[in-house]
Amino acid sequence: MANQHAVPVKGYQKNLQSWFDYMMEGHDRTQLWEMLHEDVVFRSPVVHTPQEGREITFAYLSAAGNTLGNGTFKYTRIFDCGDKAVLEFETEMDGIHVNGIDMVEWDADGKIIDFKVMVRPLKAIQTVHAAMGKMLEQMKAKA
């Protein structure tokens, strides 16, 4: 498969544009924290159980930013529905091609209330699984 091209990440509605600005311009953690609702839920590609609340969601998303947000990361298709959006991406992790989506929902005040990630193919989810395991160990070691 020829990989899909990156799509522009400018000119979107405010909520989505804030996310793109965070992802594509320096991963400012304060900005990430401000985007998250107190009761936001994070749903990982690996585990069924939802991760509830701002602190754990912040931990997952900022760690994912470090892991996935390397030089190869790009968004390839955008499904923007205003109060919710699906953002398809492609990236490489440890030489494995990762194709995935961020599914984001915002409340009326523009805070992210639900954030779900899916990836394909099987090798990619296995790679993400291994990376998340390491990440959680590091988080525990620091705590």
Place this chain on the structure above:
Amino acid sequence: MANQHAVPVKGYQKNLQSWFDYMMEGHDRTQLWEMLHEDVVFRSPVVHTPQEGREITFAYLSAAGNTLGNGTFKYTRIFDCGDKAVLEFETEMDGIHVNGIDMVEWDADGKIIDFKVMVRPLKAIQTVHAAMGKMLEQMKAKA
């Protein structure tokens, strides 16, 4: 997690409505065949390599209909962009909760030109992997 509720599958634009009618009303294989572009590409949740062409895409989608389209299957969120859509679903396979998406693109004539599936969590993709293996064996046995 409380599972998400099914969303209505009526009242959508023509292309998407045709898909819902196929999925929710009897899986008419002639209808499926008619919806697919000659050069449609199917991208599975398990394998990186795209499956190219109407025959193989038809085989995957009709088999997936048999496997996933059991009594527990429901669509839970719709991201409708006219010429493309993301359809989130939930179902159970062999007692495993499967949360996934159909990502569909149509050409200007309303034919499906690209169909991608992702599922989560890891257990679900493993279950789909096993089911697809069995399905492909059956397809080969019949061929």
